[in-house]
Amino acid sequence: MRKKEPEDTGFDINSIPGIAGRSPKNSCEMPQALINRLPVYFRCLRDLINRDVLKVSSQELSDICGVSPSQLRQDMKYFGGLGQRGYGYNVMRLYNSISETLGVGRKYSAVIIGAGRLGEALYESRLFEQRGVWVKGVFDVSREKTGKEFGAVTVRGTEELCDFCRENRIDIAVICFPCLEKEEVTGLLKDCGVSGVWNFSQVRLDGEELGVPVENICTGDSLMMLTYEMSVRDNRKDENKA
């Protein structure tokens, strides 16, 4: 995990003039904390555009996004001087820059696997189109579900999944069936050639193991964070009574 062993070389590269400071690491590498904030900036800037706002100051935008003005300006550095001193930021240019970083506009394609209530709710939501992702197919293991019409697509059996993904160059598999073992997913996706997995099942998937990026939607963890906060407040009340 460590990047530098302070004792194992006799000199410090930063002490050499001309090398020091030129590229402290890779100047393009964004800190993880900023990456986690990108979707928030994306959402808030989109709202500003919908309200026809053309310019925004770090103070205003930071209020909307729930970060400090200082932090916002620190973050915006990575999008290359889109601000103007004395004026603020051009909303549209900032939005475009952040969208590009997030891969909106790359037109990724997806299939939903699992045609239950969750799969249907997702299919009908605006989630995908708003973010430049195109759902090209829906699949299910169950014979009862296959053939069913889902908006513009027909639910197919999972035995067709691999061929469909390869023929249509599908990028993302959305896991919407209640799976019990992660091997179920590994088996299903083997040979499909997708380059990303969006996982709504109860089993946490590991991107390292699958070899492609994975995002897990951990609703259970979220519910626990809620009961934690509620419990902290309840404990405080109990203490005040005693």
Add this chain to the structure above:
Amino acid sequence: MRKKEPEDTGFDINSIPGIAGRSPKNSCEMPQALINRLPVYFRCLRDLINRDVLKVSSQELSDICGVSPSQLRQDMKYFGGLGQRGYGYNVMRLYNSISETLGVGRKYSAVIIGAGRLGEALYESRLFEQRGVWVKGVFDVSREKTGKEFGAVTVRGTEELCDFCRENRIDIAVICFPCLEKEEVTGLLKDCGVSGVWNFSQVRLDGEELGVPVENICTGDSLMMLTYEMSVRDNRKDENKA
């Protein structure tokens, strides 16, 4: 935001013997980073219990949870000496301690508002019961949905929501309808007396504004993080080609 203004008092409280170090802040106050890991520990320990594992070392548990052994031991301090040197941790005691902190066992009650596909999917999932939350009612604005049977409960109209919550001392409101303005939620929950909100709608809610803890499920943000990671890898590939 700042906790301390270094220049505005003439002395440093930590320099006074007997006060310094006794309670650096509140010794019970857990760091935020640890709080965010609690649901992970909860889930992993539950899995160990289901597999009848009785003891676990910091090395083993940290592997399972995806943290470093050092970090895990640092975290476990807050649960008060549940480890034994040369042996490890008692799985059940650790699980109980973390569960209690998370508020499992407080038996919170909830209502689901919105009887669409998402609401139905949530109602039928094991999410709530596994975490000690009891769903006592389902509500919807639509006349078409009210009266429908949802497992053991009947869908009620939202006009009954407030009375129901008060009569049944409901703790949590689960927002499952596609709302466009946060005022819709504020209006609906006013006078319901719930002490927590679990929000699946597209509009982000703010706990400060509502006066109770809120957890937002931001599926859109998650999808953006996935396309970000995919895009980073695609960019790398493109560079290698060029």
Add this chain to the structure above:
DNA sequence: TAGATTGTTAATCGATTAACAATC
């Protein structure tokens, strides 16, 4: 006892904040 593993300290790393000079 000897081996194993925790609890704890100090060092390091990364993220945030404050402040102000640069400049539109």
Add this chain to the structure above:
DNA sequence: TAGATTGTTAATCGATTAACAATC
């Protein structure tokens, strides 16, 4: 020009890691 607001530096804060003494 004068006022406003960014870009950037240095200080601070909080989280993580390494290492080892304490002890089961």
